[in-house]
Amino acid sequence: MADSGADHENVNIISGRKPRKRFIGTKKSLPITTTVSKVNSGRRVAHQIPEEILNDKQLQNAISQCIFSTFHEFYCLLRQHDSDVCTLKLPKNYNFEIYKTIWRIKFTKSKRVALQFPEGLLMFSCIIADIIERFTEAEVIIMGDVTYGACCVDDFTARALGADMMIHYGHSCLVPVDPAGEIKMLYVFVDIKIDTLHLIETIKHNISKNLSLALVSTIQFVAALQGVKQELSQDYKISVPQCKPLSPGEILGCTAPKLTNVDVIIYIGDGRFHLEAVMIMNPNVPAYRYDPYCKVFSREYYNVQLMQENRQKAISNSLHAKTVGLILGTLGRQGNTKILQNMQDRIKSLGLDYITVFMSEIFPDKLKLFQAVDVWIQVACPRLSIDWGTVFEKPLLTPYEAAVLFKTIEWQSDYPMDFYANDSLGNWTVNNSANKEEKRSRKCIQTKN
Numbered sequence: 001m002a003d004s005g006a007d008h009e010n011v012n013i014i015s016g017r018k019p020r021k022r023f024i025g026t027k028k029s030l031p032i033t034t035t036v037s038k039v040n041s042g043r044r045v046a047h048q049i050p051e052e053i054l055n056d057k058q059l060q061n062a063i064s065q066c067i068f069s070t071f072h073e074f075y076c077l078l079r080q081h082d083s084d085v086c087t088l089k090l091p092k093n094y095n096f097e098i099y100k101t102i103w104r105i106k107f108t109k110s111k112r113v114a115l116q117f118p119e120g121l122l123m124f125s126c127i128i129a130d131i132i133e134r135f136t137e138a139e140v141i142i143m144g145d146v147t148y149g150a151c152c153v154d155d156f157t158a159r160a161l162g163a164d165m166m167i168h169y170g171h172s173c174l175v176p177v178d179p180a181g182e183i184k185m186l187y188v189f190v191d192i193k194i195d196t197l198h199l200i201e202t203i204k205h206n207i208s209k210n211l212s213l214a215l216v217s218t219i220q221f222v223a224a225l226q227g228v229k230q231e232l233s234q235d236y237k238i239s240v241p242q243c244k245p246l247s248p249g250e251i252l253g254c255t256a257p258k259l260t261n262v263d264v265i266i267y268i269g270d271g272r273f274h275l276e277a278v279m280i281m282n283p284n285v286p287a288y289r290y291d292p293y294c295k296v297f298s299r300e301y302y303n304v305q306l307m308q309e310n311r312q313k314a315i316s317n318s319l320h321a322k323t324v325g326l327i328l329g330t331l332g333r334q335g336n337t338k339i340l341q342n343m344q345d346r347i348k349s350l351g352l353d354y355i356t357v358f359m360s361e362i363f364p365d366k367l368k369l370f371q372a373v374d375v376w377i378q379v380a381c382p383r384l385s386i387d388w389g390t391v392f393e394k395p396l397l398t399p400y401e402a403a404v405l406f407k408t409i410e411w412q413s414d415y416p417m418d419f420y421a422n423d424s425l426g427n428w429t430v431n432n433s434a435n436k437e438e439k440r441s442r443k444c445i446q447t448k449n
Contacts, residue, residue, distance in 0.1 A: 110165035114158035150174035152332035321374035329380025399428035
């Protein structure tokens, strides 16, 4: 989820209710004049936002009316839980790529655009929709279903709603979309500017010099990592590890790099969900978290031993299972049909019975209704089993744990967090070489500065 970095300017509290259309201006159609350049192959590729859009006074005024003058103003209102007020404006240091969004919609001549936000950004959806509808010919649909991560991109629902373009905010382009499909994809990372000077000074104050540090974060703060690395390189050995196909320094709740020759992990972001992935993958490396919103630097701990004991117990309790329940997650693109097929083939080879159930979200009470199932294997989110597996009546295994159960692989001393990694252990992960289809281009646009 995305929030914002901080500064210490004066607070200007706003109050009062306003109608949905939150800025003044008339709907305006702009000519599409793109700048093109030749690349090495000789192809001419549009790559710049037209001056007509960048210099449009009405669009500039609309955006300026919808931005908080300071982040501190936004943060104070957010802490007051005043959601009605918070939806009126966008934080100044959040890059929602408004100009580029307007350009892409007009350039692709899209008529119905679906917007998808994670929970932490959904409060800004209405004002962004207002701007898009005012300055393009497109109708906007806001998709309000829960979005946990990049795996939840819901192009299926967007297409069912008649959208010819979908914009997904706050996550990287993790799931390829068929270029021959009916919908165009735009990913807006929502880069967030933070107080990097405070972060650098905080690290210097708390971490001994000459140690080897690994800097990681969510996609919102990846742009800040390289600058921080450069400033700290005089006093530390700095790395920004990459777990492809993720960006350098980016980690997910289910995917993180295995680190070597690293003394300390420093994670930039709020919450612990993503941080826990790299802690599980590297249990012997101390981890610290810098929250760029409240500017707190803290040592973080995770009981990896207890987690592994719980997961091994779930596997051992499944050894005598006769009927296996396979769950394919249908929340966006969480489920992977290739992994599901691999699991079905392995179960058949062992002579076990199985049923396949499609679920958007997995709850203990729902699974209790399937009394004939002895063990569940969920092809959705590995963290569901890791974090919540003990509350389910029957064992709820990840694909990796199922591979251990079926003796496809031995239990790993360091629990693998490689669900989307290219360099993963086996065909129970999404991007393992055994599962990759013939390489195809992605019909999505990643926007970042």
